[in-house]
Amino acid sequence: MALSGQRVVVIGGSSGMGLATARAAARAGAEVTIASSDEGRVAAALAELPDACEGAVVDTRDEEAVAALFARVGELDHVVFTAGDAVRPQPLADLSLEAARQLLEVRFWGTVATVKYAAPRIRPGGSIALTSGTVSVRPVAGAALASGAASATEGLARGLAVELAPIRVNAVRPGAIRTPLWDPVPEPQRAALFSALADQTLTRSIGEAEQIAAAHLYLMENAFVTGTVLTVDGGALLAGSR
Template sequence: MSARLQDQTVLVVGRGSGIARAVVLAAREAGARVIVAGRDQKALAKAYAGLEVSAEYVDLTDEESIAALAERLGAVDHIVSTASARARGLVGSLEQAVVRVSFDTKVIGPILLGKHFGNRIREGGSLTLFSGASALKPVPGMLAVAATNGAVDVVVKALAVELAPVRVNSVSPGTIDTGAYDALGDEKKATLFADRAAHNPARRIGRAEDVADVVLFAMTSSFVTGQNLGVDGGEPLV
């Protein structure tokens, strides 16, 4: 892969595994200096040990920690927020606190990233958020997730206008094999994946690397802003 991010600083908010890790590795391969941030700084440092990636603390539900991170880091070129909070469940079982944390983490937190980092993102830089295919095609048990993702799509358009010329986009994964489905157990996970792979137009399940490729595109495509970039194998179409 060409060094499209050579000498640029990329901040990735999220975990040390799955899509966040794939984004970190793709950015490093593209030449970037990468900083990872999350609520468990020690775990992040351990997860990325030996990769020349520095780890910082941030809690997207706490504005003070976001402001403090911005003060510590100063100028950056790109920010990618992959953070989310599980809010699955049928409407009859959803708890207000769970829904609120989902919004705080994936919607309000990224707005505050824009607030505190907007004037620290260098010329040509970007902010990439994460939505999801459920915003386009909700299924039972995914009401709060769909609502959160739909809100992200609106936030992206508004921030693209307010933070211009900083580019703001969202990446919207479909069914991606990142370990997020492991809790179903091997048999149920295999059945779910087989069914979705049989019906989506791409005829396979996505990989974390598929998502990272699109995040890299969002960071390096200087004429793309205010967009929701689907990485879902056409899943919402069927």
């Protein structure tokens, strides 16, 4: 198997894209550790992953907790960061500066903390994959901070690819993906929203978490890819130019 004997750590691996990536990496033979801030979700995720997988409850806003996680894991081969909470569109004018800072704590600064403590433990040939989003390229009203965080993550990936070489660093840029982050939207509004989002793609579809997992596996396995932002959006960015 492609990842046999390799250790993969997925931050945000208890649900959605992270859980799908953990599942795919385990199927490829990797020893997988998932980490999330929600103890219940970690337990539920481990129940559906192979017995050899491990889990940890870690708040990426807590630098000491992140450091302790990687000290416990020890040497590893690949790190995938998919952690992020649901962000409600809100104009910057309606946010206090403190609230604005909090919106970037997990998605950007959690990424920075993860890389800081993971990189020294990554074995030769290993990689780091971050997560941005198409909002980095096509902002929407009320999501300026999300756009800024996604753009910063992509810039961080490119900078780290140079700084940490030969460790490979890439980012996955998902479009609209069906994950539990959409669960707060009640039916039938959610179905209508998915239909509208699908109409904005070239494939006329919503992405699935397993398709993001496939992108992460590609980035782990292809030793000649670094400093790249891999867009997985069903052609949504191109559809807007038609």
